[in-house]
Amino acid sequence: MSEPILISQDLKKSFGEIEAVKGISLQVARGEVFGLLGPNGAGKTTTISMLTGLLEPSGGQITVDGLDLKSHTNEVKAKMGLVPQEMALYMSLSARQNLMFFGRIYGLKGKELRQRVDEVLEMTGLTDRADDPVGDYSGGMKRRVNIGAGLLHKPQLLFLDEPTVGVDPQSRNAIFESVEALNRAGMSVIYTTHYMEEAQRLCQRVAIVDEGRIIAQDTPTALIRSLGGGVVLLGVSASAPEDLAERIAQVPAVKSATRSDTYPAGSTGGQLKIETQRLQEALMQTLDITNQLDVRITSLEILEPNLESVFLHLTGKKLRQ
Amino acid sequence: MNALNIAYKDLMMLLKDRGQLITLFLVPIGFILAFSAAFAAGQELEAQVIAVPVVNLDPGGEMSTLLLQQLNDDRGLQTEDYDQAQAAADLSDETIKLVLTIPSGFSADVQAGKQTTLRLAYGPAASDSEVQAVRLVVDGIASDLSLETQLVGGLSQMGAMMGDAPAEVRVFTAERIATQAESQFERAKTTPLVALSAKWPDQITQGREDFNPSSFGVAGFAIMFAFLSAQTTAASIFEERKEGTFRRLLAAPLGKWELLAGKMLPNFFLAILQMVIIVAASLVLLPLVGQQAPTLGNSPLGLALVTILVALCSTSLGILLGALCRTESQVGGISSVFLWIAGMVGGAFIPAFVLGDFLNAIGKVVPHYWAMQAYNDLMLRGGGVGDILLELGVLAGFAAVFFAIGLRRLRFA
Numbered sequence: 001m002s003e004p005i006l007i008s009q010d011l012k013k014s015f016g017e018i019e020a021v022k023g024i025s026l027q028v029a030r031g032e033v034f035g036l037l038g039p040n041g042a043g044k045t046t047t048i049s050m051l052t053g054l055l056e057p058s059g060g061q062i063t064v065d066g067l068d069l070k071s072h073t074n075e076v077k078a079k080m081g082l083v084p085q086e087m088a089l090y091m092s093l094s095a096r097q098n099l100m101f102f103g104r105i106y107g108l109k110g111k112e113l114r115q116r117v118d119e120v121l122e123m124t125g126l127t128d129r130a131d132d133p134v135g136d137y138s139g140g141m142k143r144r145v146n147i148g149a150g151l152l153h154k155p156q157l158l159f160l161d162e163p164t165v166g167v168d169p170q171s172r173n174a175i176f177e178s179v180e181a182l183n184r185a186g187m188s189v190i191y192t193t194h195y196m197e198e199a200q201r202l203c204q205r206v207a208i209v210d211e212g213r214i215i216a217q218d219t220p221t222a223l224i225r226s227l228g229g230g231v232v233l234l235g236v237s238a239s240a241p242e243d244l245a246e247r248i249a250q251v252p253a254v255k256s257a258t259r260s261d262t263y264p265a266g267s268t269g270g271q272l273k274i275e276t277q278r279l280q281e282a283l284m285q286t287l288d289i290t291n292q293l294d295v296r297i298t299s300l301e302i303l304e305p306n307l308e309s310v311f312l313h314l315t316g317k318k319l320r321q
Numbered sequence: 322m323n324a325l326n327i328a329y330k331d332l333m334m335l336l337k338d339r340g341q342l343i344t345l346f347l348v349p350i351g352f353i354l355a356f357s358a359a360f361a362a363g364q365e366l367e368a369q370v371i372a373v374p375v376v377n378l379d380p381g382g383e384m385s386t387l388l389l390q391q392l393n394d395d396r397g398l399q400t401e402d403y404d405q406a407q408a409a410a411d412l413s414d415e416t417i418k419l420v421l422t423i424p425s426g427f428s429a430d431v432q433a434g435k436q437t438t439l440r441l442a443y444g445p446a447a448s449d450s451e452v453q454a455v456r457l458v459v460d461g462i463a464s465d466l467s468l469e470t471q472l473v474g475g476l477s478q479m480g481a482m483m484g485d486a487p488a489e490v491r492v493f494t495a496e497r498i499a500t501q502a503e504s505q506f507e508r509a510k511t512t513p514l515v516a517l518s519a520k521w522p523d524q525i526t527q528g529r530e531d532f533n534p535s536s537f538g539v540a541g542f543a544i545m546f547a548f549l550s551a552q553t554t555a556a557s558i559f560e561e562r563k564e565g566t567f568r569r570l571l572a573a574p575l576g577k578w579e580l581l582a583g584k585m586l587p588n589f590f591l592a593i594l595q596m597v598i599i600v601a602a603s604l605v606l607l608p609l610v611g612q613q614a615p616t617l618g619n620s621p622l623g624l625a626l627v628t629i630l631v632a633l634c635s636t637s638l639g640i641l642l643g644a645l646c647r648t649e650s651q652v653g654g655i656s657s658v659f660l661w662i663a664g665m666v667g668g669a670f671i672p673a674f675v676l677g678d679f680l681n682a683i684g685k686v687v688p689h690y691w692a693m694q695a696y697n698d699l700m701l702r703g704g705g706v707g708d709i710l711l712e713l714g715v716l717a718g719f720a721a722v723f724f725a726i727g728l729r730r731l732r733f734a
Contacts, residue, residue, distance in 0.1 A: 052572045074574035082572035086565035090330070092337045097330075104326045105573045133337075149569070159572075 005030045005157050005188045006051065011060035013046050020046045022212040023060070028157070028190060033183050035203030035220075036192040037307065039317070043212040044192045045085065048161050051190070052082050065156060078106065081155030085162040087142045088149075091135035095126050095145045098134060099152060106153035120148040123178070140171030147178060157188045164198060176202060196307035208311055215314050223310045229255075229277040231309045234286065235299030237269040245272055247289055253282035269298050275313065323575045327583025328590075331557060335587065341553065345595055349546040350602045356538040357612045371451055374403045374411070374420045382428030391462045398458055412444050419443035419455060439463055536615040539603045540696035541669040543596040544689050547635050549660050550595060552652065554588040554639025558731070559652045567733045577733065584643075585636045592632035618699040623706045627695045630716040634688045637720045640727035663687040668694075688719040 004027040013021040021043045028034040036044050049055040051062055053073055062069040064076045089098050099117045108116055121127045124144040129137065134145055143163065150158060160179065164172045179202055183189060193199055199206050200220045207217040216223055236244065248257040255275045276282035279302065290297060303309040312318055335341055373392065379385040392398050403411070403420065411417040422440040424430075430437040439459060443452050561567040561584075570580055600615065608614050617624065646652040664670055666680050667689025684690040695712035698704035706713075 049568075054568060054571050074576075077572060077574040080572070082569060084565045084568050084572075086568075088565035088569040090334060090566065091564075092334050093330070097333065101326065101330045102569070102573075105323055105570065105575060107574070 003030060004028055005032075005065055006190070007061075007063045008047075008051060009061045011047065011050055011062065012058045013043075013050060013055060014058045020212055021050070021057075024207075024209070024212075024214055025060075026207050026214065026217065028188055029205075030156075030188055031183065031186050032205060033179065033189040033191055033203045035199035035206035036190060036209060037194065037196060037199050037206050037311070038209035039194055042194075042209045044194075044209055045161060046212075047209070048082075048159055048190070048192060052080060052159055053077050078153070079156045081150035081153065081158045083147050083150040083158065083160045083163055085165060087146050089134050089142065089145055092133055094131045095121065095134055095137075095148075096130040098145060099149060102149045103152040108153060116152050116154075120152055123151075124148045125174075139166060140168055140174070143167050143171055143175065144178075147175065151182070155187070157190065158182065160189060160191045162192055162194070164193070164195065196311065200307055206307065208307075208314065210311075210315050210317075216310065220307055223307060224305045227275070227305055227310050227313050229282075230275075230279045230305045231303040231312060232272075232274040232276065232279070232283055232286065233299070233301040233303065234272040234274060234290075234297060235269060236272060236290070237296040237298055240269065240290075240295040241293060244289075244293065244295065247293075248272065248274060248286050251282060251285040251289070253278045253285055257286075269296075271299075273312070273316070323573075323579045324582035324586060327570075327580060328586035331584070331587040332591075334557075335553070335591070345546070345550060345553075345591065346598055349542045349595070349599050350606065352542045352546075353535075353538045353599065353603055354606060354610060354612075356542065357535045357607055358610070370397055370399045371454060372417075373398050373400050373455055374408055374417045375400045376403050376405045376408045376420060376422045378405070378425040379423050379427035384428035384431045385423045386428075388423065388427075388462060392458065398455065412442060415444055415446045417444075418447035419452060421455070421459065535603065535607050535613045536617075536700045537672060537697070539600055539615040540700055541664075541693060543599045544631060544667075544692045544696070545661075545664040545669040546599070547592040547596055547631050548638065548664065548689060549657070550588055550592050551635045551639035551642055551660065552656055553591070554584060554636060555642035555646055555656060556652050557587075558584060558640070558643030559646055559649065562733070571733055580733070581640070581728070581731075585640065588636045588639050589632050592635045593628055596628050596631070616700055618701075618703050620699050620705040623695075623699045623704070623709055626706065626713055627692060627699065627709065627716070630713060630720065631688075631692045634692075634716050634720040634723065637723035637727060638688075640731065641723045642727075644727045644730035644732070664689050666690075667692075688716055691715040691719070 006026075006028040008024060008026050011021055011024040012019070024043075024047055026034070036047065038044050046055065050057045050060075051069075053069055053076065065079055067076050067079075069076045090101070093101070096117060099120055100113060103113045103116055118127070121130050124147065126141060126144060126148075129141065134142060137145070147160070147163060150160075163175055163179075167175065176198070179189060179191065189202075191199070191202055203220060205217070205219050206223065207214045208223070209215070218226075241247075245257045245259050248254055251257075253276055255277055257272055257274045259270055259272060274282060274286060283302070287297075303312065308318070375389065375392075377385055377389070389400055392400050400421075403417075405422070408417070408420040408422075412420055420442050422442070424437060424440070427437055427439075441452070441456060441459065561570075567580070571577070600617070603615050642652065642656045646656060664687075666684045667687040668681075668684055669689045669692075691712045695709040695716070698708050698712070702708075
């Protein structure tokens with residue numbers, strides 16, 4: 001890995017008795033798109049807030065481009081850009097006025113400022129509507145201005161905090177393309193999301209966060225490969241024998257079978273999580289066993305190997321529960 | 322520099338909000354015009370003197386002379402002597418509206434402690450308010466006369482009884498008691514016995530010596546609306562927090578102090594501009610609509626200092642409200658009610674001397690009161706900076722306390 005643009009060591013944050021972040025260590029390489037994945041409430045936004053200098057950590061250290069965030073706060077902040085989850089814009093001002101304002105805050109002025117604002121408006125496809133109040137824009141257009149405002153000062157490291165929440169598919173694709181273009185231009189990006197397919201598409205490496213901890217950190221391919229073939233979630237009736245999971249685990253194509261604490265909504269029965277390297281074979285043999293034992297199947301869900309199933313494998317929970 | 326950028330952005334946003342501009346600049350001027358007109362009309366009514374025809378059947382009597390003197394003693398009445406027949410004729414043909422008759426032997430009866438009756442007759446031309454006004458004044462004076470006479474008589478009797486006591490237990494002589502009682506009543510004339518009815522007109526008279534309703538209205542509404550503009554700061558902080566722009570700004574190379582200064586500057590300058598516009602518009606507009614122009618006094622420095630401290634106080638209050646308000650209704654509704662009530666008890670709406678002792682005491686806990694006192698000293702009484710040092714100090718203290726609490730409670734994200 002090239003010299004990291006960001007290093008976080010044992011980052012912690014407590015709010016009173018609640019430990020929101022319990023020691024996060026990660027490194028982001030220059031020119032890398034790094035995904036921070038996890039369900040809502042996992043501690044992603046708190047982590048981002050500490051990494052961007054918005055929140056003082058309760059413990060740990062953050063270094064950006066070789067500078068300690070705590071002792072070189074403004075210098076480090078000038079190297080970073082933040083695109084918050086919410087539309088952090090002034091709705092009564094136009095896109096141009098918003099961008100001019102945020103550009104000035106980052107120290108741009110005069111001709112350079114006007115030029116950068118024009119470039120960002122061009123990049124976000126908003127040149128024609130640049131002087132309309134942002135409040136009159138569609139959700140997707142607002143989202144584009146929101147991202148543009150984080151890019152004005154050409155940050156070395158850009159934080160995108162759940163940038164596609166509440167965005168239509170067309171705008172979502174436009175955002176993906178923008179992130180890819182920025183990355184091609186050499187910008188490092190930390191991208192938080194709870195949509196695994198986004199992380200799979202955009203990120204070179206990902207860290208999966210749950211309950212304030214990183215539970216896995218690698219390339220998406222390596223994480224998926226570690227899981228193997230896939231996961232079958234099998235809902236069974238309450239009358240299913242207690243040792244059903246053990247019986248299925250003995251099937252040669254099955255890697256593991258466990259009773260999950262998670263039950264399908266409205267079901268009075270249980271759920272089995274079956275991990276396998278050979279999905280079709282394992283599924284056929286499992287159904288044979290349930291037929292022999294006369295177990296009624298209440299639901300069947302097959303998770304192709306992806307980051308979603310990796311998360312389920314690691315935590316026993318679905319990402320969007 | 323970033324503080325100026327933030328202030329410039331806030332001003333740009335404000336200029337796009339016409340409703341806010343109207344509230345800041347036009348509404349106060351409207352209030353002042355209406356208030357000055359209403360107060361001036363009130364003053365004209367109060368200045369009217371009611372003519373009271375009097376039939377004195379006890380001419381030269383000590384008590385009747387005293388009664389007539391007191392009726393004419395700046396109580397809004399002017400007596401005119403009539404003979405009995407003429408008064409009856411004029412009353413019946415409505416040439417006069419009412420007539421007060423002092424019965425014969427009035428002085429002797431009062432001095433002897435006997436009951437006697439003053440008669441107030443009125444015709445259909447007399448309005449209820451005139452009859453009531455005359456009745457109240459005559460009742461008040463008659464009661465005092467009666468009380469004085471009875472009390473002096475009683476004390477004199479006691480003195481006489483003591484005169485019969487042995488010399489070793491005799492403490493007061495009758496003369497000494499009577500002298501003491503009369504001296505008490507002399508004081509009672511300058512400090513009327515019935516607190517509510519006597520004190521009120523005395524204070525109004527005292528305040529009225531230098532009371533200019535335009536100056537009062539201009540100062541009061543300038544203060545009132547300068548403090549109401551604290552809501553602009555509070556709403557702006559609330560919006561930045563709600564929309565997440567504070568979060569974005571704090572991720573930039575920008576200190577919290579710069580951010581806070583940027584939020585305070587617009588309100589500070591707007592409050593000053595608002596007060597200057599209110600005064601300038603009043604100087605031009607009030608004479609155009611037939612009202613007295615406000616007097617500004619002799620101390621431009623004093624006016625500038627009070628205005629700057631009021632603006633600072635209002636801005637700090639805005640930070641405090643912005644820190645404390647958690648919902649939109651708290652910013653717009655509850656804080657608005659609080660500011661109007663503070664303006665009222667602080668004497669910005671109604672002169673403090675009209676509010677009475679209780680509300681005056683409460684008023685001292687709001688900055689409006691001190692600002693109002695300072696402006697009144699400068700504009701109405703022609704005072705200088707040396708006369709308002711206490712007020713300036715208290716206003717600076719309010720600003721510091723509001724800012725300190727606001728800063729402590731403010732959550733940026």
